Amino acid sequence: MIIALLKGLFLMIWKVLGDQPDPKADFLAALPEALRVLASVVLSVVPIMVTFPLLFAITTLLERKGLGRIQNRLGPNRVGPCGIFQPIADGLKMITKEDIVPRNADQLVHFLAPIALVIPTFLAYAVLPFGRHLVPINLDAGILFFFAVGASTELSVFMAGWSSRNKYSLLGAMRAIAQMISYEIPLIISTVTVIMLAGSLSLVDIVAKQTGFVGGILPHWNVFTPWGFAGFVMFLIASLAESNRSPFDLPEAESEIIAGHLTEYSGFKYALFFLAEYLGMFAVSGLAVTLFLGGWSAPLPYLDWMPTYVWFMAKLMAIVCLFIWIRGTLPRLRVDQLLNFAWKFMLPMSLLNLVVAAIWHFTSVWSFPGELAARWLLCAAMIAIPYVWLGRALSGDKKSTLRIYRFAD
Amino acid sequence: MLGEGILKGLVETGRNFFGSYHDPGRMTTVQFPEEKVPAKENARNFPFLVFDGNDPMAGLRCVACQICEKECPPQCIYIVKDAAKKPDYVGKLQFQPKVFDIDVSVCMSCQICVEVCPFEAIKMDTHFELSNTDRFGGLLQDKHKLAKSNDYYRKIHPTDAAEVDARLAAEKAKIEAKAKADAEAKAKAKEAAAAAPKPAPPTPTKPAA
Numbered sequence: 316m317i318i319a320l321l322k323g324l325f326l327m328i329w330k331v332l333g334d335q336p337d338p339k340a341d342f343l344a345a346l347p348e349a350l351r352v353l354a355s356v357v358l359s360v361v362p363i364m365v366t367f368p369l370l371f372a373i374t375t376l377l378e379r380k381g382l383g384r385i386q387n388r389l390g391p392n393r394v395g396p397c398g399i400f401q402p403i404a405d406g407l408k409m410i411t412k413e414d415i416v417p418r419n420a421d422q423l424v425h426f427l428a429p430i431a432l433v434i435p436t437f438l439a440y441a442v443l444p445f446g447r448h449l450v451p452i453n454l455d456a457g458i459l460f461f462f463a464v465g466a467s468t469e470l471s472v473f474m475a476g477w478s479s480r481n482k483y484s485l486l487g488a489m490r491a492i493a494q495m496i497s498y499e500i501p502l503i504i505s506t507v508t509v510i511m512l513a514g515s516l517s518l519v520d521i522v523a524k525q526t527g528f529v530g531g532i533l534p535h536w537n538v539f540t541p542w543g544f545a546g547f548v549m550f551l552i553a554s555l556a557e558s559n560r561s562p563f564d565l566p567e568a569e570s571e572i573i574a575g576h577l578t579e580y581s582g583f584k585y586a587l588f589f590l591a592e593y594l595g596m597f598a599v600s601g602l603a604v605t606l607f608l609g610g611w612s613a614p615l616p617y618l619d620w621m622p623t624y625v626w627f628m629a630k631l632m633a634i635v636c637l638f639i640w641i642r643g644t645l646p647r648l649r650v651d652q653l654l655n656f657a658w659k660f661m662l663p664m665s666l667l668n669l670v671v672a673a674i675w676h677f678t679s680v681w682s683f684p685g686e687l688a689a690r691w692l693l694c695a696a697m698i699a700i701p702y703v704w705l706g707r708a709l710s711g712d713k714k715s716t717l718r719i720y721r722f723a724d
Numbered sequence: 725m726l727g728e729g730i731l732k733g734l735v736e737t738g739r740n741f742f743g744s745y746h747d748p749g750r751m752t753t754v755q756f757p758e759e760k761v762p763a764k765e766n767a768r769n770f771p772f773l774v775f776d777g778n779d780p781m782a783g784l785r786c787v788a789c790q791i792c793e794k795e796c797p798p799q800c801i802y803i804v805k806d807a808a809k810k811p812d813y814v815g816k817l818q819f820q821p822k823v824f825d826i827d828v829s830v831c832m833s834c835q836i837c838v839e840v841c842p843f844e845a846i847k848m849d850t851h852f853e854l855s856n857t858d859r860f861g862g863l864l865q866d867k868h869k870l871a872k873s874n875d876y877y878r879k880i881h882p883t884d885a886a887e888v889d890a891r892l893a894a895e896k897a898k899i900e901a902k903a904k905a906d907a908e909a910k911a912k913a914k915e916a917a918a919a920a921p922k923p924a925p926p927t928p929t930k931p932a933a
Binding site: 384385660706 | 725726727730733734736737738740741743744745750751752753755
């Protein structure tokens with residue numbers, strides 16, 4: 316039996332690396348009937364629980380290095396060659412720090428908040444198709460599940476803010492709630508376009524719809540359509556806000572409210588919050604890849620031979636790098652700017668995008684010469700003109716004037 | 725158009741990112757313990773006591789007047805006067821500190837001691853690596869540790885030092901000139917006194933006359 320198990324394990328690794336269907340079958344067949352379900356679950360969960368925290372460690376280093384370069388610095392370079400062991404040093408520091416709980420804090424809720432945050436973020440990975448045959452669960456309502464568990468992170472952020480019994484924590488949590496609820500709406504509406512066009516809530520089906528190439532060269536990804544491009548940009552903006560990242564990092568604005576809901580957390584609990592924040596960012600980037608960038612499909616036909624999970628991870632890292640780039644570029648918004656942007660710009664644009672997607676869908680029956688160009692022009696104009704108009708209306712007549720400092724001179 | 729500024733900003737940061745790899749001139753920082761930037765002239769970190777000449781204790785300008793001790797906001801200076809006096813730069817006898825301690829861990833680098841000192845005896849140092857493994861003894865600097873030569877002061881704050889030197893030299897010259905004038909006046913008076921007795925002898929001769 317042990318030989319059969321080892322053989323199954325070897326075959327599983329071989330099949331995963333070689334991108335072959337049903338990698339777990341041989342290993343599970345060697346196990347007794349009663350253990351198969353449990354083993355199957357463990358085999359799906361463990362790789363996620365190993366890969367993404369590792370990716371978190373790599374990303375922290377990448378982020379610090381990248382931000383350093385953006386600011387014309389070198390970034391961390393002391394621990395190990397070129398600072399590559401910096402995440403290990405950070406991790407050791409976090410784990411060995413004292414865990415301080417304020418005397419007046421609600422002990423139980425304070426303890427539960429980081430756990431209640433990490434578990435849903437891990438759960439969100441369950442429905443993402445990482446490769447052609449690497450899908451933890453193919454739920455029929457995968458997107459619904461993703462957003463359902465994603466929304467529960469708001470609760471744990473508020474648990475953290477409320478239980479700390481600290482004004483900064485509470486302010487940070489209040490901001491986080493306002494921000495997350497406001498941006499959840501454009502986030503979901505911009506995914507609805509994809510659901511409408513794909514006709515399915517299952518992420519596996521949505522990726523399958525995007526495989527293949529137009530004219531043998533341009534991939535059939537949603538981002539290469541007018542509604543898809545607009546949806547992708549809005550999805551990225553909303554997901555930046557959802558994952559509390561700069562320029563939407565108001566809940567943790569250091570210069571105003573210390574660290575927001577993280578103020579009273581230290582040591583390993585703080586590390587868990589940090590981990591959950593990055594895991595949430597990876598998950599939502601993974602969803603963006605799946606919905607708009609063709610998931611695991613290769614960008615060019617002759618690159619099809621590469622394993623599909625490589626493409627998924629490459630696209631995910633590209634989005635993460637974009638997030639880091641944006642963090643290095645934009646200053647933090649004010650609360651009123653943040654909410655105005657969500658309700659006055661993102662919401663109308665995403666609703667309009669729904670209409671555009673519907674028009675794109677119904678005009679697919681057109682069959683006259685140049686119909687594709689006509690569809691493109693119509694849909695692009697329907698997005699671009701309101702974009703420019705809304706942008707002008709919102710920025711208003713606020714002309715920048717030379718500021719006169721009456722009392723400073 | 726909306727978003728134009730964001731794109732411009734992204735291009736700028738992207739240029740910084742790639743530029744930092746091939747253009748060392750862009751780098752704004754140095755690798756600190758190995759490389760050091762020379763201190764700016766107006767930098768200040770921790771006070772030191774200026775001495776003239778070669779012997780730190782004999783040349784200390786401090787006269788233990790304790791003004792700095794009284795003015796120091798965090799009260800990090802501790803002075804005990806010595807009973808013995810020593811001559812200052814013009815040769816006048818002055819008090820000297822028996823104990824002059826400054827606590828590094830308390831000092832807040834405000835420079836008020838320097839502002840109030842009438843004797844140009846305490847100045848701010850630019851040296852900042854004051855960390856110590858002994859947090860009680862090591863952080864309390866006594867007068868032997870604090871004493872630094874006037875040449876060192878000239879080196880770290882050339883402009884200020886030149887101004888101070890000029891003023892002290894002018895004062896010294898003035899005092900010397902005054903002393904000289906006094907001496908001359910005294911000599912003249914003596915001379916006059918010496919000359920006076922000459923006509924004096926005739927006085928006794930008056931009765932004789």
